[in-house]
Amino acid sequence: MADKHSGTVDVGEDLDILSEQLRGLRELAADPDLTAADGVVYDFGIRWGAMMSGRLPRVVYYRERGALSVADRERFDRLAREFAAAAATIERFRLAPARTGGRSEPAR
Numbered sequence: 001m002a003d004k005h006s007g008t009v010d011v012g013e014d015l016d017i018l019s020e021q022l023r024g025l026r027e028l029a030a031d032p033d034l035t036a037a038d039g040v041v042y043d044f045g046i047r048w049g050a051m052m053s054g055r056l057p058r059v060v061y062y063r064e065r066g067a068l069s070v071a072d073r074e075r076f077d078r079l080a081r082e083f084a085a086a087a088a089t090i091e092r093f094r095l096a097p098a099r100t101g102g103r104s105e106p107a108r
Contacts, residue, residue, distance in 0.1 A: 008069045009062045014055045015075050021051050022082050029089045045095055052096040060100060076100075 024044060027034070034040050062068050063076055083090075083098035090097060 007067065008072070009067045011059045011062060011068060011072050011076070014059050015072065015079065017055055018051060018059070018079055021048055022079070022086060025086055025089060025093075025095075028093070041093055045093065049096045052098060056098060056100070 025048070028041065028044055029035070059068075059076055063073060068076065080098075080100035083100050087097070
């Protein structure tokens with residue numbers, strides 16, 4: 001929702017969920033038993049895809065328009081760096097790329 005006084009949009013919940021997905025990716029990559037378990041990677045991939053096609057583009061949209069608070073913008077920028085650092089793991093699991101620089105640009 002937009003804050004009528006500051007012209008910013010609250011994306012805190014989106015950022016929380018995206019952070020949780022990154023944490024889940026790290027846990028999945030670090031545990032060979034999880035990776036080998038039937039359906040775990042598939043189920044994670046479904047949730048990941050939903051975040052990459054919904055939550056992340058929403059935050060990117062508002063980021064590009066200058067509609068995030070300073071704190072949310074800084075938090076998103078940190079997350080974008082984390083997505084970039086995780087690019088090889090994302091690719092390894094054949095997950096949707098994190099497009100943090102706009103819809104057509106994956107994190108690098």
